[in-house]
Amino acid sequence: MKYHLGTEGTFTSDTGKETKVYLAANPSHLEAVDPVLEGIVRAKQDRLDQGESFPVLPIVVHGDAAFAGQGVVAETLNLSQLRGYRTGGTIHIVVNNQVGFTTAPSSSRSSTYSTDVAKMIQAPVFHVNGDDPEAVVRIGQLAYEFRQRFHKDVVIDMVCYRRRGHNEGDDPSMTQPLMYNLIEAKRSVRKLYTESLIGRGDITEEEAEQLLRDYQERLERVFAETHAAQTSPIPIVTADSAAVSDIERPIAQQSDSGANAPVATAISADTLARIGKAHIEIPEGFTVHAKLKQLLEKREQMSREGGIDWGFGEIAAFGSLIMEGVPVRLAGQDSRRGTFVQRHAVFHDRANGQEWLPLGNLSDNQAKLWIYDSLLSEYAAMGFEYGYSVERPDALVLWEAQFGDFVNGAQTIIDEFISSAEQKWGQRSSLVLMLPHGYEGQGPDHSSARIERFLQLCAEENMIVANPTTAASHFHLLRRQAYSRPRKPLIIFTPKQLLRLKAAASSVEDFTSGTFRPVIGEHEQLDANGVERVLLVSGRLYYDLLSTRQKTGDKTTAIVRVEQLYPLPHAEIAAELAKYPNAEVVWAQDEPANQGPWPFIGLNLPDALDRRIRLVSRPASASTAAGSMKRHAAEQDVLLKQAFARK
Numbered sequence: 001m002k003y004h005l006g007t008e009g010t011f012t013s014d015t016g017k018e019t020k021v022y023l024a025a026n027p028s029h030l031e032a033v034d035p036v037l038e039g040i041v042r043a044k045q046d047r048l049d050q051g052e053s054f055p056v057l058p059i060v061v062h063g064d065a066a067f068a069g070q071g072v073v074a075e076t077l078n079l080s081q082l083r084g085y086r087t088g089g090t091i092h093i094v095v096n097n098q099v100g101f102t103t104a105p106s107s108s109r110s111s112t113y114s115t116d117v118a119k120m121i122q123a124p125v126f127h128v129n130g131d132d133p134e135a136v137v138r139i140g141q142l143a144y145e146f147r148q149r150f151h152k153d154v155v156i157d158m159v160c161y162r163r164r165g166h167n168e169g170d171d172p173s174m175t176q177p178l179m180y181n182l183i184e185a186k187r188s189v190r191k192l193y194t195e196s197l198i199g200r201g202d203i204t205e206e207e208a209e210q211l212l213r214d215y216q217e218r219l220e221r222v223f224a225e226t227h228a229a230q231t232s233p234i235p236i237v238t239a240d241s242a243a244v245s246d247i248e249r250p251i252a253q254q255s256d257s258g259a260n261a262p263v264a265t266a267i268s269a270d271t272l273a274r275i276g277k278a279h280i281e282i283p284e285g286f287t288v289h290a291k292l293k294q295l296l297e298k299r300e301q302m303s304r305e306g307g308i309d310w311g312f313g314e315i316a317a318f319g320s321l322i323m324e325g326v327p328v329r330l331a332g333q334d335s336r337r338g339t340f341v342q343r344h345a346v347f348h349d350r351a352n353g354q355e356w357l358p359l360g361n362l363s364d365n366q367a368k369l370w371i372y373d374s375l376l377s378e379y380a381a382m383g384f385e386y387g388y389s390v391e392r393p394d395a396l397v398l399w400e401a402q403f404g405d406f407v408n409g410a411q412t413i414i415d416e417f418i419s420s421a422e423q424k425w426g427q428r429s430s431l432v433l434m435l436p437h438g439y440e441g442q443g444p445d446h447s448s449a450r451i452e453r454f455l456q457l458c459a460e461e462n463m464i465v466a467n468p469t470t471a472a473s474h475f476h477l478l479r480r481q482a483y484s485r486p487r488k489p490l491i492i493f494t495p496k497q498l499l500r501l502k503a504a505a506s507s508v509e510d511f512t513s514g515t516f517r518p519v520i521g522e523h524e525q526l527d528a529n530g531v532e533r534v535l536l537v538s539g540r541l542y543y544d545l546l547s548t549r550q551k552t553g554d555k556t557t558a559i560v561r562v563e564q565l566y567p568l569p570h571a572e573i574a575a576e577l578a579k580y581p582n583a584e585v586v587w588a589q590d591e592p593a594n595q596g597p598w599p600f601i602g603l604n605l606p607d608a609l610d611r612r613i614r615l616v617s618r619p620a621s622a623s624t625a626a627g628s629m630k631r632h633a634a635e636q637d638v639l640l641k642q643a644f645a646r647k
């Protein structure tokens, strides 16, 4: 079985040489750990910073059925040579026992070999007979030498067999009768090899027996020790106080338990201006794209005068963090420019294509900033960033979805790692997922990042889920995440429309003072006792509610924004509601009733309130959105009317 806790240790060879070994925590979902391990390795290599020597070697052990069947294998192979992902070659060992649980190869793959998927990256594949230990060792050495020489993936297909069933309840002769007749008649690898060693005169029969006894004694001893540890009434204290099952966690995990770093999320006006100015310090001879000249000047101006839009607010978070020594790594599809032409972290010389990162030259000893356009993958791409974050507690690591709905392609990573690894294995990450979300008439695809699904996974403070509405709110949230301890994953529903909405822009003061506010109260001075209704809202609908209220001249409805959905800021919400003792409470969302925050809010908020709460939303719907702009607009109209209508 390939499911196990992660740990770290030192292997000492017969000659006394030491090698550090790291074992990645591995859930039951076959092959899900592949990209995670690559991310862990890349993080270690980036920290060692030895460039093309790739001093950390990833080794992945696979099953034959899983290697052929699980798509994430192909995704992970596909990222192996990319600049943002390469780790200098992985050694893949396929333990090819010619069966997957009870399924024969003829039912589990269309390819000839289970390793054929590796041909797509032209990786060499060594098919080796598992009954011949010396051939296996020889191939192991060859594979290692290949990796060291060419820094590319290499595959060992060890053709062997499984003597017993897949698990205790499995009798393989039920499903593979002929194969198991052969296996039962076969002598074991050890017996065959011992005979050949004795036959060749390499060892005597007595030596062989002695070796066997020694080995069995070692197994007995380890078994007795672990058994005693597990059954002892006195817990064994390992050096790692948060060890699970007495297995010490890797060092990057142990150093995570520090207290909150006392760093303010606000930055100085000078820092903000410096980040703005970097955008007009165009390198000598660099030809800026005609359509982007104005943007550069605008960013410089924003940094002094305000009107800071989402794109620059985020750039300011990244820039200020690297100036403070916090490395930042962001990967996602088209993340360098940004799906919505909003980020522009990297500029390309219009004449010769050369790249320029304005944030590359902010200060003398700034930390590294890596922004990569990712391969067109969610599963492997998110798994990689998760692994990277596990191993780099010092860095802000972000994965961005093209549109939030594509996140479901990586559901295994979310379920098995992001939402539960800390609780299952004591393994922390501070990975940020940025998931564009917003009901803007784009239809069932591209509207929803499935807020409801993330909230359904929330328990035991396993992660933070936020839906900020202003550039500054996003900025403070990212900066808080970089310093917050203990580390938790952060899910941000990022906007599309708000990227350009003037009302969502922020002033310089919003960046130089304050911090992330989980709840933003009503900004108008309403007659508190006269307020009849409080609308609680999260995300972009806030702006629609606001403009509707302005249009209708309504003075009796207060609007309170919930910027953080989990942990649910009960107390802050209750404090806002307390200002309006005569008001009814309405949760307003533009997602259908069975989606968005409501299923979670409706279940979890009422206990904290002194009043009932009711919902205004689209009706429950199988699809995420209407699919026709006209129908979307009509629905939106009804929704906004309902939000303000009095019975």
Ligand SMILES: Cc1ncc(C[n+]2csc(CCOP(=O)(O)OP(=O)(O)O)c2C)c(N)n1
Pocket: 028, 029, 030, 062, 063, 064, 065, 066, 067, 095, 097, 099, 100, 101, 166
């Ligand atoms: C993603 C996923 N799907 C299904 C399973 C259930 N499962 C566990 S082992 C196994 C067969 C694996 O066969 P193979 O890859 O050849 O490995 P082997 O057990 O033969 O070493 C299956 C289907 C799983 N663990 N993960």
Ligand SMILES: [Mg+2]
Pocket: 063, 064, 065, 095, 096, 097, 098, 099, 100, 101
């Ligand atoms: Mg198998």
